[in-house]
Amino acid sequence: MSKGAGLEFIEKLNRYGGVDAEWIVLRDNEETDPRYGVLPYKRVIEEHIRNGVINLDKPPGPTSHEVVAWIKKMLGLSRAGHGGTLERSLPK
């Protein structure tokens, strides 16, 4: 498989992440075997969910921990986590 689609996807990542660095190419003749792995946006939906992240606008009230537990249940996942603010819930 030509590496074009993968490198194009990586370029998109750089644009989204605000990385404007240049590439240093060490081996340009290297291709990638289509029999192994998959383009990240071509994963089947179950795989896409398992390898996914959500930029979630958490409602005030429930803790990040609780929201993660709900989402795990909604999607039937065994593992999920969050990278959120450090803020304990207020005593009720």
Place this chain on the structure above:
Amino acid sequence: MVVQLHQPVSENKLREVFSKFVGEIYQRPPLRSSVKRTIRIRRIHYIDLIEYNGKYALVRVGCQAGTYMRKLAHDIGLILGVGAHMRELRRTRTGPFKEDETLVKMQDLSEAIYMWREEGDERYLRRIILPVEVAVSHLPKIVIRDTAVDAIAHGASLAVPGITRLTNNIVKGSLVAILTLKGELVALGEALYSADQITSMNKGIVVKIKRVYIEPGIYPAAWRKCKQ
């Protein structure tokens, strides 16, 4: 963040105290916290005052991960001499994530799951759930050969011959994302050399792996054959 002051102070005084908190500060995690309660240093990049009415101050804070904002508001109150506490907090960016078109609500997710499960339409879910690679999109990157992937999946460090290309913003100690030629996240690691140094090397370990993401067995185990 909205900081509520317990007594009014002048805007000038407020700005002056904010500037004292920019830089490195000490914080001890609060009583109810999930980390070890030893004093740690966190960097505050900026504290910008957006709005102030004598009681509430709306501020935008840029800070290092792991900074307790409630503690920061409290400490600002101490230095002001009037006392203060955090009233509201909203995270506006973290890593590559911003309040942009990718930001979704619980309802959006719930409806997208419904459309997928009940209507068999997965397009909405694909718009809401982003590939994990997006979460590391802000990092310097190293793209590796197919033959190097499985060794890393089994815990090996990354050596120069496994690299096909790298971004030139890597410095010694950078957290870097290691990707396949298809763009899949393989691992996160710490660069042991700068991009220029790596470029001039023809062998040797250049990245110490911190977290392996890809599972073993997805790419062929070229390293096994080499050993035999």
